[in-house]
Amino acid sequence: MNLSRVTPAIALNPLDGRYRMQTSPLVDHLSEPALNRERMRVEVEWMILLANGYPDQGNQPILPGIEPLTADEQAYLRAIPEDFDDQGIEDLAEIEARTHHDVKAVEYYLDRRLEKAEGSLGAGTQLPRLKALVHFACTSEDINNLSYARCIRGAVEQVWLPAAQAIVDRLAEMATTHRGLPMLALTHGQPATPTTLGKEMAVYVHRLSRQLDRVRHQEYLGKINGATGTFGAHLAAAPDVDWVRLSREFVTGRMGLVWNPLTTQIESHDWQAELYSTISHTGRILHNLAVDVWMYISRGVFAQEPVKGATGSSTMPHKVNPIRFENAEANLEISCALLDTLAATLTETRWQRDLTDSTTQRNIGSALGYSLLALDNLKGGLAAIHPNTQVMQEELDNNWEVLGEPIQTAMRAAGLAGRAGMEDPYERVKELMRGHRIGRGDVERFIDTLDLDPETARRLKSLTPSSYTGAADTLVDFDRD
Structure with missing residues (x-):
């Protein structure tokens, strides 16, 4: 079986096959028929502007030899792209097969609709003789x-x-x-x-x-x-x-x-x-x-x-x-x-x-x-x-060494404020914590060796990996600005 001959046609692109349900909303905007429908809208609105001119100048035709389009004629024209359906798609494809030019095919498609205008608007309509107005002075x-x-x-x-x-x-x-x-x-x-x-x-x-x-x-x-x-x-x-x-x-x-x-x-x-x-x-x-x-x-x-009912792996059912x-x-x-x-x-x-x-x-x-x-x-x-949350808490509890940052920074601040014994804070904390697994007791004992003021020592001892999150919770609100 040659799959290219199967009908309806098999999609080559997964967006139009396997994933069509997820991507189908784009069809109304970015498919070839959607583009052709929009081309018709542009052509029709250009015709209407040429025929009816500017509102502030009394809607007089831009070009001589044209009468202003009636409300019914304008509605007829605007209905052409709005009524562009599966039959219209077929008709346009048949025209393009001869023209080998997509925009010219749209022009001829509109011409055919103008020729049929009398059937809807009566013999008095001027639309059949306005085919020259379609695509007037336009390049594709x-x-x-x-x-x-x-x-x-x-x-x-x-x-x-x-x-x-x-x-x-x-x-x-x-x-x-x-x-x-x-x-x-x-x-x-x-x-x-x-x-x-x-x-x-x-x-x-x-x-x-x-x-x-x-x-x-x-x-x-x-x-x-x-x-x-x-x-x-x-x-x-x-x-x-x-x-x-x-x-x-x-x-x-x-x-x-x-x-x-x-x-x-x-x-x-x-x-x-x-x-x-x-x-x-x-x-x-x-x-x-x-x-x-x-x-x-x-x-x-x-x-x-x-x-429920989904398979994670063809051979490992736990996944x-x-x-x-x-x-x-x-x-x-x-x-x-x-x-x-x-x-x-x-x-x-x-x-x-x-x-x-x-x-x-x-x-x-x-x-x-x-x-x-x-x-x-x-x-x-x-x-x-x-x-x-259990895994998250275990990670925090297993990494008390992350408190090296606040301790050495507090030591720097204390030294700047004139507190004695705060020399080389980064190196001293690094010696305690880098490459080591430590716990609450190690942190508290290290703090006790420092001549910090009681309030700073208390504040540092109260820190845990779980509580050392700074202003993170308040920063969440900045995305609202």
Whole structure:
């Protein structure tokens, strides 16, 4: 059996196969049909603006020989992309098979719908004779850049950002709940100054929130200015029209984007590079989170809740593997690689135009799809773990040497205040604690050898690895600023 002949067609990409359920929300924004639907919206709105002009100038047509479109005619036009269904997808594919040009196929698709307008609006409608208004003075990139910007904005704001924010919200919940739960820190993989689990989660909340804020404030640029950005065809056809003003009005007022007045044939894609770089940076922070949590699980700091009926290993039935974090880690690596490639490739074009960006942009859905898949796995993984307080306490109890830091620092302060016998505090504490296992008694006896004031000695003796967490619990609140 040749699998390429099986129907329905077998997905080659796992995002459209094994992981379709997790990534399907992006289909409405970043699939080929979604792009074509948006192209139709751009073409239709351009027609309506040309036919009806500016509201502040009485909605007079921009071009001669056209009557302002009626409300019914405008509704008919706007229904074309909204009604773009499976049959429409087939029809458009049949046209493109002949044109070998995707945007031209959209133009001809709209032409066919204009020809059929009388069936819905009656013989009096002017739409059938307005086929020349479709794609008027436009190059394909006038349509594409606006369509991509709107598709990407929808995917980011409606799908990716909510999924990423859900991770931040879960981490914030964990930070608040466990703000005071002491945990042994490891620097260079070695026991270090204790922290709290909540504070460590708050670090990720703060890091991720900064990046998501940048995504939320991302500009989405657009242009509609002709084959090389000069309005040449526009002015040749209608020299008395203020095409620059019309371009700004269309991009900002009709498309809801930021107008780019200076371009070659293509919009320069700098905003895309900015966006993808930020999402890639976010992905690397999430990758750090996935690896950290994986190691916390391995260390026993986090315990996993087994899923009823699930298998952890084909041969070792006791295992509960941290597969969601491993899945997230791997898919973030793929996503970041694609996003970095997009950011690098899309900022360059040979002179006024080449087609490297065309095929590159078709991978935006994959780049965000792998990121969305990772977010879904992180969400499920974070929901299925809880701190193992017994292990955490045992780690702290077995590492009293971490109190060397506060003791030698208190000795420094006492020496600065004029207290005698506080020379070489670091070396003296190092001799006691470095490379040794010590306990409460060793710490207390060492403190007793020091000529500290009674209050300082009492304060140091009251410290334990569990209580030596500084201001960690209050630092959790800084992610709210």
